[in-house]
Amino acid sequence: MVRVENVSKYFGDIKAVDGLSFEVLEGEILGFLGPNGAGKTTAMRILTCFFPPTSGRVTVGGFDVVKDSDEVRRIIGYMPEHVPLYRDMTVQDALDFVAHAKGYRRQARKRFTEAVIEETGLGDVRKRLIGHLSKGYRQRVGLAQALIGEPKVLILDEPTVGLDPRQIAEVRRLIKNMAGRRTVILSTHILPEVQMTCSRVVIINQGKIAASGTPQKLTTQMRGGSQLVLKAVAPRGKLRELLESLAHVKKVKLREAEEVPAPSEDSETNRLCEFLVETSTLSPEVNSTIAETIVRRGWQLIELYEVGMTLEEIFLRVIASDSVEPDSSGSHLEKLSSTEGRA
Amino acid sequence: MRLHFYPIFRREIKSYLTSPTVYIAAGLFLFMSGLLFYGILENFSLLSGDAQYRREMGFDKLNFTRHVVSNLYWVINFLLLFVVPAFTMRLLAEEKKTGTFELLVSLPFRDWDIVLGKFFAAYAVLAAILGICSYYVLVMARFGTPELPVVGIAYLGSFIVAAAYVAIGLLASSLTENQIVAAILAFVILLGLYLIGDLSTPASAGVAGVLQALSLRYHSEQFTHGLLRVQDAGYFLLVVAIALFLTCRVLELRRLRA
Numbered sequence: 001m002v003r004v005e006n007v008s009k010y011f012g013d014i015k016a017v018d019g020l021s022f023e024v025l026e027g028e029i030l031g032f033l034g035p036n037g038a039g040k041t042t043a044m045r046i047l048t049c050f051f052p053p054t055s056g057r058v059t060v061g062g063f064d065v066v067k068d069s070d071e072v073r074r075i076i077g078y079m080p081e082h083v084p085l086y087r088d089m090t091v092q093d094a095l096d097f098v099a100h101a102k103g104y105r106r107q108a109r110k111r112f113t114e115a116v117i118e119e120t121g122l123g124d125v126r127k128r129l130i131g132h133l134s135k136g137y138r139q140r141v142g143l144a145q146a147l148i149g150e151p152k153v154l155i156l157d158e159p160t161v162g163l164d165p166r167q168i169a170e171v172r173r174l175i176k177n178m179a180g181r182r183t184v185i186l187s188t189h190i191l192p193e194v195q196m197t198c199s200r201v202v203i204i205n206q207g208k209i210a211a212s213g214t215p216q217k218l219t220t221q222m223r224g225g226s227q228l229v230l231k232a233v234a235p236r237g238k239l240r241e242l243l244e245s246l247a248h249v250k251k252v253k254l255r256e257a258e259e260v261p262a263p264s265e266d267s268e269t270n271r272l273c274e275f276l277v278e279t280s281t282l283s284p285e286v287n288s289t290i291a292e293t294i295v296r297r298g299w300q301l302i303e304l305y306e307v308g309m310t311l312e313e314i315f316l317r318v319i320a321s322d323s324v325e326p327d328s329s330g331s332h333l334e335k336l337s338s339t340e341g342r343a
Numbered sequence: 344m345r346l347h348f349y350p351i352f353r354r355e356i357k358s359y360l361t362s363p364t365v366y367i368a369a370g371l372f373l374f375m376s377g378l379l380f381y382g383i384l385e386n387f388s389l390l391s392g393d394a395q396y397r398r399e400m401g402f403d404k405l406n407f408t409r410h411v412v413s414n415l416y417w418v419i420n421f422l423l424l425f426v427v428p429a430f431t432m433r434l435l436a437e438e439k440k441t442g443t444f445e446l447l448v449s450l451p452f453r454d455w456d457i458v459l460g461k462f463f464a465a466y467a468v469l470a471a472i473l474g475i476c477s478y479y480v481l482v483m484a485r486f487g488t489p490e491l492p493v494v495g496i497a498y499l500g501s502f503i504v505a506a507a508y509v510a511i512g513l514l515a516s517s518l519t520e521n522q523i524v525a526a527i528l529a530f531v532i533l534l535g536l537y538l539i540g541d542l543s544t545p546a547s548a549g550v551a552g553v554l555q556a557l558s559l560r561y562h563s564e565q566f567t568h569g570l571l572r573v574q575d576a577g578y579f580l581l582v583v584a585i586a587l588f589l590t591c592r593v594l595e596l597r598r599l600r601a
Binding site (some may be wrong): 048049050051069070071073074076078080082083084085086087088089093097098100101102103145 | 347349350351353354357358361362441442443444445446447448449450451452453598599
């Protein structure tokens with residue numbers, strides 16, 4: 001649906017976007033992640049025909065953003081970071097204007113406006129002046145403007161900035177509901193947002209793609225293994241030894257810091273203990289091996305589950321590795337070229 | 344070239360109709376022109392009662408056209424210099440300040456569409472206000488004997504002059520994010536073009552001729568005298584075209600540097 005090929009954008013000598021390539025499939029929600037100033041907004045502005053790329057090619061729905069910018073702009077809905085609103089218009093009029101601009105006739109405009117007001121829950125304020133609305137409502141009007149005319153591609157630049165937690169949840173729910181129906185590109189530096197709403201993530205730093213993939217995939221790739229939480233009633237010392245002896249187990253860590261073992265305590269007593277097990281493989285066989293071993297010994301297995309690395313960790317790791325050794329930034333990640341389009 | 348400026352035109356007109364600035368500016372314009380019109384008429388009636396003056400001036404009949412019609416439209420054209428910047432200042436400056444320019448650009452408009460939509464909207468509002476001035480014609484016809492062709496040309500001239508003013512105001516508005524700066528800039532450009540012909544010194548006739556040819560005042564005064572000449576109308580249309588073209592270029596450049 002959206003294809004970005006080797007796109008660069010310079011402002012004078014400043015490189016805002018540097019050789020960016022990615023693809024977004026129809027119905028996918030792509031999280032565009034990066035620290036402030038990474039080039040997210042620039043990339044989005046290229047996608048929305050605000051300015052052309054210095055080099056490279058971008059197509060949206062098969063249309064080139066430079067040559068067929070009218071067609072592109074007709075099929076995208078864009079919500080910029082600073083939500084642009086005509087404060088002297090009513091909600092209804094503003095939405096009608098956007099529909100009009102996209103070339104729809106009166107009847108269609110009315111239908112679209114109604115549909116969008118319904119979808120974004122603006123019914124109560126439809127006749128109010130936008131300048132008189134609260135921040136949350138304004139953000140929703142911005143989203144409504146982007147949604148007018150059932151755009152095939154929705155581009156949202158930090159859609160939840162400045163909202164209260166309830167409103168954030170609402171906006172995220174709205175976006176999540178679009179999965180499968182619309183192609184969405186969502187930029188943010190709020191990581192849980194990506195985890196909650198996106199089917200795929202592109203992390204961008206200093207104008208380049210630093211990592212990409214599904215949130216889960218990124219997690220495991222970054223660590224090169226999975227992390228398990230194990231809760232069992234067993235003699236602590238023995239369990240530990242046993243775990244460490246298993247294949248693919250890299251590291252075993254006791255989790256309950258408050259239950260410092262008394263020196264007198266012998267390692268034979270069965271007691272509740274919790275371990276954090278890091279493995280060197282992604283295959284779930286390790287899990288079953290661990291479970292089997294414990295049960296065979298007659299110990300009680302209470303819980304065994306995998307914990308994902310949070311995107312925060314990934315993000316910080318990617319950004320850090322980038323600034324230290326820019327050229328090998330993605331070395332321990334699957335390189336973008338091999339993941340794109342197949343995620 | 345496909346033109347798609349009607350949505351912008353429509354939005355802009357609505358926005359004008361809800362803007363207090365517009366009503367204040369329009370009110371001031373109508374008040375000032377009405378007051379001066381009254382002054383012109385009163386002056387004329389005093390003159391016409393003054394036989395002495397008539398004899399000294401060497402004509403039997405006072406020239407109503409010269410004393411009333413020309414003066415009235417001169418006054419209107421002059422007042423427009425002050426009023427138009429108030430109408431045009433927000434056109435693009437506000438869009439940029441509030442960020443709605445980014446919305447416009449993400450919609451399927453070309454730069455031309457934005458510029459023309461804004462230009463025609465401001466011009467339509469101004470033309471409507473000039474339309475209200477048509478009651479001056481009725482007043483003149485009721486109390487005097489104006490030469491209607493002259494009135495028609497002078498009146499038409501005001502509409503043509505206003506178009507050039509609006510285009511320059513729009514250009515000024517594209518250059519800044521601050522409405523007040525846009526208004527002052529528009530006024531300075533307009534006043535400069537208005538007075539440029541008066542800079543001419545008798546020293547060099549060539550320069551004087553060029554300056555006069557550039558002068559808003561010179562060309563607009565031809566209309567007020569009842570003269571409809573191609574070069575005057577052409578001058579104003581050229582000013583409109585150049586100002587709108589430059590506005591498009593400014594939008595494009597600002598976008599590339601954004």
